[in-house]
Amino acid sequence: MTTTTQTSPDTRWLNDRQQVLWRSFLGGSTVFFDQLDRDLRREHDLSMAEYEILVRLSEAPDWTLRMAEVADQVAHSRSRVTHTVARLERAGLVKRASCLSDGRGVNAQLTPEGMARLEEAAHTHVGGVRRYLMDNTSDEEFEILGQVFERIRLDLGGQGF
Template sequence: MTEPRWLSDDQQRWWRAYLEGTARFVDALDRAHDDGVPLSLGEYHLMVQLSEAPGRTLRMSELADCLALSRSRLTHTVDRMERRGLVRREPVPGDRRGVNCVMTDAGWDLLVASAPHHVEAVRRYMVDVLTPEEFEVLGRAMAKVAREARRALG
């Protein structure tokens, strides 16, 4: 068996800082959502994806990919949101098996009302903590990591 390529002390320190920082950042955003946004962080992200799509509509499979969720997990999330009147499912025209997720007007109104609180939390816990250069480097690095993980997972 081949010897593992162990992390150097510096790499280990930065890796652990990344893990802790990510966990604490997501926890802070979740708490901010609990305090002022009537959508979970995951629901908010879903609504943003729909809001940016033509007709505020995406195929469920496309939405699952955008959110890095299993189709099963997305189905449960959409079920909850559909019961609240925030989204609805519609058949894909010309595709008997395809299903679209569509943001309702009520969903749009809730997203618009929630956005300022969400953005303020993102600024408070990340954007304003980093210099513009650090924020850009972080974004570029994570885009690279996401591409590689997406490629590896097929």
């Protein structure tokens, strides 16, 4: 199979070292997030996406957010959040209701059962973050990593996490 690549004189290609580091980043971040997801699914029957939604709801006043806010906070499409919240609702972890201040909006609210599941899952999640990431970086490296990704988030218009 022959592939044709269009070139542009404006393309700033990666040098050999940058290419190696880029691929390390891709591979490392993929296996890291996949492992966090596997741990949550195995121990608590939650995906990473579901866990993140439960976290955002737990941090909101009255454990309630508009669905659009949930989508913004977890940086997922509204459609993906709708499907994920529907799964959480079927499991009794979240309930949805019309927004009282705006009849067009829908709120998602964490249930007491959802909070209990989140509290259990948080130990697994934080343990994984510590074991897979923190134990593999120095404080200085982690500080730099955080600064770099904060700049990227701001540059790309990411919402407050």
